[in-house]
Amino acid sequence: MKHLLPFCALALLSACSPQSADEQTSAPSTINSASAAASLVTFDEARFRKDIKTLSSDEFEGRAPTTKGEKLTLDYLSAAFKEMGLNTTYQDSYLQPVPMVSYTASESQQISLAGMTMENRKDIVLGTRHDKGGVDINNAPLVFVGYGINAPEYQWNDYQDIDMKGKIAVIMVNDPGFAHPESDKFNGKAMTYYGRWSYKFEEASRQGALGAIIIHDTAPASYPWSVVENSWTGAQQDLVFSKEVQDQRIAVEGWMTLDSATAIFKTAGFELTNLMARASDSAINLDLKQTADIAFTSEAEYADSYNVVATLPGKNAAAEHILFTAHWDHIGIDLTKDGDNIYNGALDNASGTAGILEIARQFAKQAQQGNRLNRSVTFIATTGEEQGLLGSRYYAANPIYPIDKTVAVFNLDSTNVYGKTQDYTIVGKGQSELEAYLIYVAKGQNRTATRERNPASGGFFRSDHFSFAKLGVPAVFAGGGSVPLDDATAQYKQAMQAQMKGCYHNVCDHYRADWDLSGALQDLAVYYQAAETLANNGDWPGYYKGSEFNSLRPAKD
Incomplete structure (x- = not known):
C-alpha cells in the first residue's frame, strides 16, 4: 500500500492567503453558458428524499464501516448505480476494498493527570491506534x-x-490566527491545516512524543464537547499502515475538556x-512538572471496508475523469x-450520498438520450470520512x-435542508479556477457566491475533497448559503434550525419529512451544470497563486 506523506512535509502550507475570487463575475473564456441539455435537467425530489430516508x-444502523449497516449501504448504492447503467470499476464490481482496522478502547479506564482522576467521556476521551492490547503508561x-505546530x-x-x-504533549485546538484574526499570523481567522486535530497528532508523532491530548474549546474547535464524546468513543477506524509507519505513531491520543485542563494547569x-x-x-513549550498515569485495554479488528465507485465513460476523452464524492x-x-442510540446521519451524510446518486442519474439519462459527455464522470461514495477521510x-x-488524469473533484457533505438562498457558499473560497464554474452557474440562479461564514472551523480541510487537493487536484466543497430567499423561507429556516440544534454527530440527525429540499436541489444543479461544462470544454483548472496547492497544479494566469 502506498502511503501519503504527512501534509506539512509536502511544503503546501504557505504563509500566503489564497487569491480572492469574490469580485469575479464574468465567465472565463473556457466557460460557456449552460448547455441546452443542462437546462432540461429536472431532479426528482421524491426520489432524492427516498434515498435520504432509506x-x-x-435499519441501516448508522452506517458505520465494517458493520451490517455498511453491507446494506453498499448493496443499496451498487444497485442504484447498476440501474443507471454506470460502469463497474474494480474487478467487475463497484466496490474498491479499503483495508481498515478498528480500535476499540475499553470504557473502563484508569486515568490520572497531575494527580487528579479523570472520568472517561465526562473529562477526557482517550484511545490508541496500536494493536498492543491497550495502554499502560506510568509517570509520563x-x-x-x-x-x-x-x-x-x-x-x-x-x-x-x-x-x-x-x-x-498537551495541545491547544486551532492555530494562532484564530486568536489574532486581524494579524498576519498564519491565515487569520481562516484555519490552516496546522489547526486540525489530525495534523497535531501527526506532528506529535514526528516529534517522538509518547502521547498527545488536545484541549477542547468550543469556539476554536467549532463544535461542542458532545461531538468529541460521540465521535471519539467506540470503534475507531483507521487505515492499515506498514509497521514502519505504525511504530512512529504516538501511543495514546485524545481530548480533554477545557475545565479539566484548567484544573491541571492550576x-x-x-x-x-x-x-x-x-x-x-x-x-511556546513548558514542562508542567506533572505526570500522567493512563491504563486501559484496547482491541483491534481488521476488515476491509469499501468505497463505492461507478463511472460514466466519456465520448472523446474517456481517460480524463471528473469526480463526484460523498461519504x-x-x-x-x-x-x-439508553433509548435512541443510533446515529442515523441523515444530513451528514445520507443527504450528500443521495445527492451524487441524483446527479449520476441525470448524467446517465442524458447519455442514454445521446448527450454523452466528452470526459468521463466518476462517482465515489467513500468510507471512513468520519474517522479521518479514510476512504478518500x-x-x-x-x-x-x-490522479494526473483527474480533472476536478466536486464534493457533497451535508446538503441544504433550509430552503432556497440568495447566496451560494464555497468553503475556502479563493482556492482554484474550478470555483469560477460554480460562481458562473450560481449567478445564473441569481445567487452570489460567498465564502463560508466561519472560516475558523477549517471546513476546507474537513471533508473528502481535501484528500485530492493535497495532490493538486482542484476540488470544491460548496452548497447552501446564509441568506434565505424570502421572509417565509427565513421563518422556516429559523424553526428548522431550532429543531436540529445540537444534532451534528448526534442521535437526532435523522430524516425529517418537513425538510425543505428546494435549496438542495438548487445546489445539485450548480454542481451538475459546472461539471457538464467542464466535461465538454477540455479545460484543466488550476490553483491560484497564494493557494497552498498552486505549486502542484497552477492556475493559467
Missing part, C-alpha cells in the same frame, strides 16, 4: 506545547529545543488562560446509550484512475 433509517511528564514557513515551532521522548501553578494567550503570540459512512450505534485518502493513494 440510507438514514434505523506532561508538556504544554501551545498549538503543537512546527511550521518553518511561519517561523513557528512549538517543539523548539525540547525532547518529547516519553512525554505527553495544580501545576499556572493560569491556563494566561498561557493560552502567550501561546497565541509566540511559540456514505456515519458513526453507527452506541450500545452504552485511500483512493487518492491508490486511484482507480490516475
Whole structure:
C-alpha cells in the first residue's frame, strides 16, 4: 500500500492567503453558458428524499464501516448505480476494498493527570491506534506545547529545543490566527491545516512524543464537547499502515475538556488562560512538572471496508475523469446509550450520498438520450470520512484512475435542508479556477457566491475533497448559503434550525419529512451544470497563486 506523506512535509502550507475570487463575475473564456441539455435537467425530489430516508433509517444502523449497516449501504448504492447503467470499476464490481482496522478502547479506564482522576467521556476521551492490547503508561511528564505546530514557513515551532521522548504533549485546538484574526499570523481567522486535530497528532508523532491530548474549546474547535464524546468513543477506524509507519505513531491520543485542563494547569501553578494567550503570540513549550498515569485495554479488528465507485465513460476523452464524492459512512450505534442510540446521519451524510446518486442519474439519462459527455464522470461514495477521510485518502493513494488524469473533484457533505438562498457558499473560497464554474452557474440562479461564514472551523480541510487537493487536484466543497430567499423561507429556516440544534454527530440527525429540499436541489444543479461544462470544454483548472496547492497544479494566469 502506498502511503501519503504527512501534509506539512509536502511544503503546501504557505504563509500566503489564497487569491480572492469574490469580485469575479464574468465567465472565463473556457466557460460557456449552460448547455441546452443542462437546462432540461429536472431532479426528482421524491426520489432524492427516498434515498435520504432509506440510507438514514434505523435499519441501516448508522452506517458505520465494517458493520451490517455498511453491507446494506453498499448493496443499496451498487444497485442504484447498476440501474443507471454506470460502469463497474474494480474487478467487475463497484466496490474498491479499503483495508481498515478498528480500535476499540475499553470504557473502563484508569486515568490520572497531575494527580487528579479523570472520568472517561465526562473529562477526557482517550484511545490508541496500536494493536498492543491497550495502554499502560506510568509517570509520563506532561508538556504544554501551545498549538503543537512546527511550521518553518511561519517561523513557528512549538517543539523548539525540547525532547518529547516519553512525554505527553498537551495541545491547544486551532492555530494562532484564530486568536489574532486581524494579524498576519498564519491565515487569520481562516484555519490552516496546522489547526486540525489530525495534523497535531501527526506532528506529535514526528516529534517522538509518547502521547498527545488536545484541549477542547468550543469556539476554536467549532463544535461542542458532545461531538468529541460521540465521535471519539467506540470503534475507531483507521487505515492499515506498514509497521514502519505504525511504530512512529504516538501511543495514546485524545481530548480533554477545557475545565479539566484548567484544573491541571492550576495544580501545576499556572493560569491556563494566561498561557493560552502567550501561546497565541509566540511559540511556546513548558514542562508542567506533572505526570500522567493512563491504563486501559484496547482491541483491534481488521476488515476491509469499501468505497463505492461507478463511472460514466466519456465520448472523446474517456481517460480524463471528473469526480463526484460523498461519504456514505456515519458513526453507527452506541450500545452504552439508553433509548435512541443510533446515529442515523441523515444530513451528514445520507443527504450528500443521495445527492451524487441524483446527479449520476441525470448524467446517465442524458447519455442514454445521446448527450454523452466528452470526459468521463466518476462517482465515489467513500468510507471512513468520519474517522479521518479514510476512504478518500485511500483512493487518492491508490486511484482507480490516475490522479494526473483527474480533472476536478466536486464534493457533497451535508446538503441544504433550509430552503432556497440568495447566496451560494464555497468553503475556502479563493482556492482554484474550478470555483469560477460554480460562481458562473450560481449567478445564473441569481445567487452570489460567498465564502463560508466561519472560516475558523477549517471546513476546507474537513471533508473528502481535501484528500485530492493535497495532490493538486482542484476540488470544491460548496452548497447552501446564509441568506434565505424570502421572509417565509427565513421563518422556516429559523424553526428548522431550532429543531436540529445540537444534532451534528448526534442521535437526532435523522430524516425529517418537513425538510425543505428546494435549496438542495438548487445546489445539485450548480454542481451538475459546472461539471457538464467542464466535461465538454477540455479545460484543466488550476490553483491560484497564494493557494497552498498552486505549486502542484497552477492556475493559467
